[in-house]
Structures are given as structure tokens and as C-alpha cells.
Amino acid sequence: MTPFTIETNQYLTQETQGFYHTDFGGVNLPNNPNYLYKLKNDPHHNWSDDWIRQSQEQLYRVLLIDLPEVQNHIGKNPLTICVVPRAKADNTYNPNQLLFKAGVRNAIITLGNSFIDGTNYIQRHTNTKTTHLRQPIDGYNNDGSNPYVGITNATCNISNNVVGKDVLLIDDIYTRTVNIDEDAIQALIxxxxxxxxxxxxxxTVFNH
Incomplete structure (x- = not known):
């Protein structure tokens, strides 16, 4: 687990303490967390059930180690855990395409009262552009807007349960300049x- 600072920009009005588990540089690089691809479980990949199960276990092990370390570093107890939603409206995914969020929830349950389950506190109701796609995929309609200031508030419902809480916002991959995470942080603030x-x-070790 490595700390870093998310700097202010037009999306975010205050510096934010960030943490990440490992560098993300592409599928062929050593130590890349390739299991994250499988947790999305999008139909064009056709991952096997065994690969998906192994990926869930990898995520679970990482979170059980990192989340207590993050909490100790921040010094907030309890922490309310929220998750950045996927790009499309939540009701367009089946449960097997929301395995990252489910993995975070399972880790919270195991870790106990130091963490509050807020994994459903941010709900996407309107599609946005999937930003990580390098090229079009046959049969996949990547509709919705690219990131803009205020996109989280415009396309998501945020629970009033975040009011007055110390929140740890979790995403699978952070890429500076995409600004989805910055915008979500600002929305919670x-x-x-x-x-x-x-x-x-x-x-990510590169920008796109």
C-alpha cells in the first residue's frame, strides 16, 4: 500500500489523501493486477468461472491487508466505505458484472465494526462513457458523456448517509487526468x- 496525493484541479477543490496497492501498467507488465479485468466480467471476455473465482479471492486478500493499513494511516474510525460506480447505469449490469463492489463489501463484513458498508451509497442512474476502452468493441454501445465537472452529481444518486461521515472512496484503477475519481470525491464533499x-x-503508470 502506497500513499499519494490527489491534487486540486477544476474537478476537485482540495487536496485529497490517496492510497494504492500496486502500479497498473497493462496486462503484460509484471505484478499488474490483471484480476481486475475479470471482476468486470463483461460478455466479450467470456472468462471462466474458475478465473473469476480466483480473481475474487485475490481482491479479497488485498483488501483485508490494505484497508486496515489505510485506516491506521488516516486515523479515522469508523470509516464509511463507498465505491465509485461503473460507467453505465447500475440497472444495466447483472450481479456477476459488479464483482468488484461485491468484493469490497465482503472485505468490509470480514473486517467488522471499524468499517461501515457504504458500497451502495453512490448509485449510477445515467450512462457515462467507459473511459478505459482503447478502441471500439463490436456489439458494445459505449454511450454517455466523457468526464466533465459535476458528472457524478449529474449521473448518480448519493445517499444522505454520507453526511458527517469519514469516507474512504474506493475504485479499481486510478488514472490521473481522467478525473472521474476527483469528481466523485468532490461530490461526496x-x-x-x-x-x-x-x-x-x-x-496507472501512464496517462490517457
Missing amino acids: SKGAKSVSFYAIGK
Whole structure:
């Protein structure tokens, strides 16, 4: 687990403490968290059930180690755990395409009362552009807007349960300049969260 600072920009009005588990540089690089691809379980990949199960176990092990370390570093107890939603509206995915969120929830349950389950506190109701796709995929309609200031508030419902809470916002991959995470952090701050920190499994070693 490595700390870093998410800097202010037009999406985010205050510096935010961030953490990540490992570098994310592409499928062929050593130590890349390739299991994250499988947790999305999109139909064009056709992952086997065994690969998906192994990926869930990898995520679970990482979170059980990292989340207590993040909490100790932040010094907030309890921490309310929120998850950045996938790009499309939540009701367009089946449960097997939301395995990252489910993995975070399972880790919270195991870790106990130091963490509050807020994994459903941010719900996407309107499609946005999937930003990580390098090229079009046959049969996949990547509709919706590219990131813009305020996209989280415009396309998501945020629970009032974040008000007054110390929040740890989790995403699978953080990429500087995409600004989805920055915008989500700002949305939580504007909603009334007492504090917001950030954690990702992977942090890209390049920008796109």
C-alpha cells in the first residue's frame, strides 16, 4: 500500500489523501493486477468461472491487508466505505458484472465494526462513457458523456448517509487526468461528508 496525493484541479477543490496497492501498467507488465479485468466480467471476455473465482479471492486478500493499513494511516474510525460506480447505469449490469463492489463489501463484513458498508451509497442512474476502452468493441454501445465537472452529481444518486461521515472512496484503477475519481470525491464533499480519502487497487503508470 502506497500513499499519494490527489491534487486540486477544476474537478476537485482540495487536496485529497490517496492510497494504492500496486502500479497498473497493462496486462503484460509484471505484478499488474490483471484480476481486475475479470471482476468486470463483461460478455466479450467470456472468462471462466474458475478465473473469476480466483480473481475474487485475490481482491479479497488485498483488501483485508490494505484497508486496515489505510485506516491506521488516516486515523479515522469508523470509516464509511463507498465505491465509485461503473460507467453505465447500475440497472444495466447483472450481479456477476459488479464483482468488484461485491468484493469490497465482503472485505468490509470480514473486517467488522471499524468499517461501515457504504458500497451502495453512490448509485449510477445515467450512462457515462467507459473511459478505459482503447478502441471500439463490436456489439458494445459505449454511450454517455466523457468526464466533465459535476458528472457524478449529474449521473448518480448519493445517499444522505454520507453526511458527517469519514469516507474512504474506493475504485479499481486510478488514472490521473481522467478525473472521474476527483469528481466523485468532490461530490461526496459537497454532499456533506466530514472527510474523504481515496484508495485504488491499481494506479496507472501512464496517462490517457
